[in-house]
Amino acid sequence: MRAVVIDRYGGPEVLTVRDLADPEPGPGQVVVRMAASGLNRLDVFVRQGLTGPGVRQPRALPHVMGAEGAGTVVDVGPVARTDLVPGDHVMVFCGLSCGHCRYCRRGETSRCPAYAILGEDAWGVQRELVALDPASLLRVPPGMSSIEAAAVPTTFTTAWTMLMTTGRLRLGERVLVVGASGGVATAAMQLAARAGAEVWAATRSPDKARRLSELPYVHHVVDSSAPGWSAQVRERTAGQGVDLVADAVGAPTWRDSIRALAMGGRLVICGATGGDRPDISIRELYQAHRQILGAPFGGWNDFVDVVGLMERTGIRPLVHATVPMERTGDGHRIIERDEHIGKVVIDLT
Ligand SMILES: [Zn+2]
Structure with missing residues (x-):
């Protein structure tokens, strides 16, 4: 063979x-x-x-x-x-x-x-x-x-676990998927939309931003190439932020992923393709009742x-x-x- x-x-x-x-x-x-x-x-x-x-x-x-x-x-x-x-x-x-x-x-x-x-x-x-x-x-x-x-x-099981089993997604919540063009990311956006979430896609590429915005299960696109891009999310949600962030990128995105979270929001992670030593603020986490949840596969x-x-x-x-x-x-x-x-x-x- x-x-x-x-x-x-x-x-x-x-x-x-x-x-x-x-x-x-x-x-x-x-x-x-x-x-x-x-x-x-x-x-x-x-x-x-x-x-x-x-x-x-x-x-x-x-x-x-x-x-x-x-x-x-x-x-x-x-x-x-x-x-x-x-x-x-x-x-x-x-x-x-x-x-x-x-x-x-x-x-x-x-x-x-x-x-x-x-x-x-x-x-x-x-x-x-x-x-x-x-x-x-x-x-x-x-x-x-x-x-x-x-x-x-592998792909849909990981996406499902992140959103449903570990992330405990609820109807009407806002979900932000970081690095939105990957296989698990596109699966997560399909599932999140089906589960009644408002779906946000973050990408660094203007070309991908355009293509992602054409997908029926993507409701908002964020340019994550800009420094401090989480400010865009907060601004466009009237300061509220999103309830759940699905992040498989890791070190380069964690700080903004955390800052994009609403009070009590959950950062769910299934990988660290961009590096696994993020520079984050512990105070930004606990003072807003935010959680980081591991969902490996x-x-x-x-x-x-x-x-x-x-x-x-x-x-x-x-x-x-x-x-x-x-x-x-x-x-x-x-x-x-x-x-x-x-x-x-x-x-x-
Ligand atoms: Zn066993």
């Missing part, structure tokens, strides 16, 4: 497509023929060999890339605990967990002490065949394409909840580009140059 492999860390040029032996499924496992895989910042960080506090690395090289994806079941092991059958269209959830600790039993799998991520701690899904525990697989809703489904598991429950919503409402990922497996490096370049609005998906067929 072909796979997207790295033998060393570095730029997009270290991504290679190569033939590997087909997986040997265990008796309880299910084999999936992968159709597509959504790219995430995670893929870029894994490829670069990013190190630092809270960052995991592949345990060994060579490493197969890819955290999220979709495909078709081709084989079900004799003792697999599942009702999946060959031919079923499935999404792959990237969270790996023990299945029996107190968190796993509640569906809060991302809190499991043994938690690990496909494509980061273990070989990923950017390959033609993958053998997995059926606990990692969920059927794709009818009418959703493989390209769309490949951009759901989400659990199986969050995944099932958001896919159920997508099935009932027809919400679909915004796909910026689809690139063939051999051009995975080009997909990484699109993300690194910040050219995208929405998801970049690798076609594995």
Whole structure:
């Protein structure tokens, strides 16, 4: 089978497509023929060999890339605990967990002490065949394409967790999404609008500001290239600010994200793509009853909840580009140059 492999860390040029032996499924496992895989910042960080506090690395090289994806079941092991059958269209959830600790039993799998991520701690899904525990697989809703489904598991689970599970979004609240063109950001704006929020999008790019303002689920756009841009938000909300900020950028945006918050507002974070050592004022936080909440990805429950919503409402990922497996490096370049609005998906067929 072909796979997207790295033998060393570095730029997009270290991504290679190569033939590997087909997986040997265990008796309880299910084999999936992968159709597509959504790219995430995670893929870029894994490829670069990013190190630092809270960052995991592949345990060994060579490493197969890819955290999220979709495909078709081709084989079900004799003792697999599942009702999946060959031919079923499935999404792959990237969270790996023990299945029996107190968190796993509640569906809060991302809190499991043994938690690990496909494509980061273990070989990923950017390959033609993958053998997995059926606990990692969920059927794709009818009418959703493989390209769309490949951009759901990691992206929409993270967005859902930020807004709903951790952020406890309520009808009528104002939500500001910082770095609004990313995959999780566009998913968060779709979900927030559907949940009855007033949606604000912050971007540094005038071109993206124009394109974002044309999306039906974006109600206001803020130019976050301007120093002290949170003043725009406060001014345009009559001094009130927003109730929830979803920020995956980190150090460059935290100060203004906090200042954009209303009294008692919540800053929900799922990443730090721009750096993880922000310069903030502790007084600006506590004196206005503001909270900072961590929402790293989400659990199986969050995944099932958001896919159920997508099935009932027809919400679909915004796909910026689809690139063939051999051009995975080009997909990484699109993300690194910040050219995208929405998801970049690798076609594995
Ligand atoms: Zn567990």
